[in-house]
Amino acid sequence: MAIKNEEKPKYGVLENMMYLIKNMWSWDKGLFLFFVIQIPLIVIGPLLNIYMPKILIDSISQGVSIRQFLINIGIPIIGIIIVESMLKASYFKAQIGGMKYRHIYTLKHAEKSIDTDYENIDGPKGQDKLMKAIMATIGDEAGTQAITAVLIGLISNMVGMALYGSIIFTIHPLLIGFLTISSLINYFIGDYANKYEYKNKDKLSPVGKKLEYIRTKAGDFKSAKDLRLYNMTYWFQDMYDVFLKDGIELQRQNIYRRYLANLADGALAFLRDGISYGFLIYSVLYRNMSIGNFVLYFGAISGFSNWLSGIVKNLNELNRIHLETCDLREYFDMEDRMNRGKGVELPKEFELPCDIELRNLYYKYPGTEEYTIKGINLHIKKGEKLALVGVNGAGKTTLVKLICGLYTPTKGEIYINGKNSREYNRDEYYTLFSVVFQDTHLLPKSIEENISLQKKENIDEEKLSKVLYISGLMEKIKSLLRGKETLLMKSIYEDAIDLSGGELQKLMLARALYKNGPIIILDEPTAALDPIAENEIYQRYNELTKERTSIFISHRLASTRFCDRIVFLDEGQIREYGSHNELMSKNGKYNEMYTMQSYYYKDKIGGEEIA
Numbered sequence: 092m093a094i095k096n097e098e099k100p101k102y103g104v105l106e107n108m109m110y111l112i113k114n115m116w117s118w119d120k121g122l123f124l125f126f127v128i129q130i131p132l133i134v135i136g137p138l139l140n141i142y143m144p145k146i147l148i149d150s151i152s153q154g155v156s157i158r159q160f161l162i163n164i165g166i167p168i169i170g171i172i173i174v175e176s177m178l179k180a181s182y183f184k185a186q187i188g189g190m191k192y193r194h195i196y197t198l199k200h201a202e203k204s205i206d207t208d209y210e211n212i213d214g215p216k217g218q219d220k221l222m223k224a225i226m227a228t229i230g231d232e233a234g235t236q237a238i239t240a241v242l243i244g245l246i247s248n249m250v251g252m253a254l255y256g257s258i259i260f261t262i263h264p265l266l267i268g269f270l271t272i273s274s275l276i277n278y279f280i281g282d283y284a285n286k287y288e289y290k291n292k293d294k295l296s297p298v299g300k301k302l303e304y305i306r307t308k309a310g311d312f313k314s315a316k317d318l319r320l321y322n323m324t325y326w327f328q329d330m331y332d333v334f335l336k337d338g339i340e341l342q343r344q345n346i347y348r349r350y351l352a353n354l355a356d357g358a359l360a361f362l363r364d365g366i367s368y369g370f371l372i373y374s375v376l377y378r379n380m381s382i383g384n385f386v387l388y389f390g391a392i393s394g395f396s397n398w399l400s401g402i403v404k405n406l407n408e409l410n411r412i413h414l415e416t417c418d419l420r421e422y423f424d425m426e427d428r429m430n431r432g433k434g435v436e437l438p439k440e441f442e443l444p445c446d447i448e449l450r451n452l453y454y455k456y457p458g459t460e461e462y463t464i465k466g467i468n469l470h471i472k473k474g475e476k477l478a479l480v481g482v483n484g485a486g487k488t489t490l491v492k493l494i495c496g497l498y499t500p501t502k503g504e505i506y507i508n509g510k511n512s513r514e515y516n517r518d519e520y521y522t523l524f525s526v527v528f529q530d531t532h533l534l535p536k537s538i539e540e541n542i543s544l545q546k547k548e549n550i551d552e553e554k555l556s557k558v559l560y561i562s563g564l565m566e567k568i569k570s571l572l573r574g575k576e577t578l579l580m581k582s583i584y585e586d587a588i589d590l591s592g593g594e595l596q597k598l599m600l601a602r603a604l605y606k607n608g609p610i611i612i613l614d615e616p617t618a619a620l621d622p623i624a625e626n627e628i629y630q631r632y633n634e635l636t637k638e639r640t641s642i643f644i645s646h647r648l649a650s651t652r653f654c655d656r657i658v659f660l661d662e663g664q665i666r667e668y669g670s671h672n673e674l675m676s677k678n679g680k681y682n683e684m685y686t687m688q689s690y691y692y693k694d695k696i697g698g699e700e701i702a
């Protein structure tokens with residue numbers, strides 16, 4: 092099956108090599124020099140080895156004294172022992188060194204993933220890029236680690252080839268040309284297999300992502316209940332089988348190409364050595380070559396082939412490393428669309444609460460045809476409590492992600508206190524928002540650290556107590572032996588606890604309140620709360636949003652009645668807006684949804700009065 096991939100690597104081989112070498116030098120100069128010193132050691136050993144038999148044979152045939160004989164062979168033997176011991180001793184350090192470089196890239200990768208614009212890693216395209224870059228930093232074979240061994244190998248092989256070449260040159264200059272050309276053919280065959288593998292990676296990466304998803308979900312404690320109760324095991328197995336089959340097929344294509352390349356490599360090597368050794372035998376028989384020289388040249392030719400095929404192998408590996416480095420650098424190079432420069436100043440204390448204006452706002456997810464947000468114009472005034480309602484998929488979460496700067500508008504603008512959101516420094520802009528999303532994210536830390544996201548010594552105790560009270564988490568804290576210092580995530584610590592869904596939601600609310608951003612956005616913050624806890628949040632909503640501008644998303648329409656204004660979103664557009672009473676009198680979609688919901692909240696079941 093032919094693989095079509097028109098995308099060319101963004102960087103050249105030399106550019107990538109310089110990038111990797113520069114990093115190695117700047118990250119650890121001592122280690123870099125250690126690698127350089129290995130090069131002469133790698134070359135001297137084999138050179139002494141091919142001279143040994145010649146010295147031995149020449150010494151015997153010249154009938155030298157025992158003392159001279161021992162000196163002749165003793166010096167190279169001691170040399171070989173010293174060189175080999177030094178190489179063996181340095182092997183371990185070289186391995187650890189390569190790993191050290193790779194770990195620095197892994198760390199940089201993690202930093203980029205955490206720091207880059209949310210939009211860059213959102214969706215399948217962003218996730219593919221992330222996955223490909225991960226593949227360049229995983230395992231001993233990864234280019235970021237293998238580069239040290241490959242570069243040392245390449246330079247040693249080149250020096251070795253030059254030394255052996257000068258010996259072979261004395262037999263016949265054409266022999267060098269012949270050996271070199273045959274090795275170049277090998278290189279191009281290997282290069283074909285490499286390029287094929289690289290193109291295949293575009294297909295392999297999404298399959299790897301799917302397999303990884305199933306692997307992690309299968310062991311994920313959160314999925315464990317559904318997996319068992321809904322008997323999803325078979326479904327998982329089926330999916331895994333399908334993806335695995337796809338993955339194996341793609342790997343099979345790679346292995347097949349590699350196999351063909353190796354086969355051609357073997358056949359060529361056989362031909363090359365056969366002709367060269369034949370010429371040596373011919374020289375002994377018909378060109379007066381001494382046995383000592385025959386042994387030396389024999390060693391030089393087989394060694395030359397080794398150096399050459401080493402170079403070919405190293406060049407092929409360098410090519411693979413180059414392609415992997417492209418993936419990694421392209422990931423590192425992903426540009427942020429949000430402003431990371433200085434930006435306009437944040438609203439001052441006296442300007443709070445904030446004023447938010449959306450002007451003709453459009454948003455289309457990368458890779459999709461349709462706009463999810465379509466031409467929204469909305470002015471949320473300072474201190475206003477706005478409710479955002481609408482059916483599932485209407486675009487409520489997308490809209491708040493746009494407002495709080497996780498996505499950048501495809502068209503249109505967002506103004507905060509009259510200043511375009513694009514002009515704020517991205518990280519400073521984020522400080523304006525205290526947001527509770529539907530999904531929760533915990534750190535394996537104590538409750539207080541999870542709320543404040545500060546180290547214990549920096550926590551503002553007064554503020555913490557206040558938010559624990561408002562969020563309704565105080566009762567729970569009081570019931571715990573270690574109170575707010577209790578660790579979370581049982582899967583990580585033995586003495587930790589796990590919170591219930593509602594408690595988790597309260598914790599997320601407490602985290603948002605502790606952050607104290609002038610704009611509060613709550614996306615379904617009470618969905619998991621019991622009626623008492625939910626009621627308490629509504630009672631405290633005024634206190635919670637005091638001197639703040641707030642956006643409240645909820646499917647329980649009755650809960651939005653305490654907001655100043657309600658916006659009804661439908662298919663990414665504002666269909667209706669106004670106060671609860673205004674919307675009810677419009678007799679539109681809001682009215683319809685509200686009436687449907689309240690039908691089940693009255694003292695009726697299925698519309699029947701309870702006796």
Ligand SMILES: Nc1ncnc2c1ncn2[C@@H]1O[C@H](COP(=O)(O)OP(=O)(O)OP(=O)(O)O)[C@@H](O)[C@H]1O
Binds near residue numbers: 482489
């Ligand atoms: N990363 C994404 N890539 C592509 N489409 C997306 C992405 N995230 C959401 N969507 C799509 O955008 C649309 C709006 O989703 P959104 O989450 O904003 O709706 P919502 O109104 O918040 O829904 P709900 O009430 O269910 O929370 C949906 O059709 C959804 O499938």
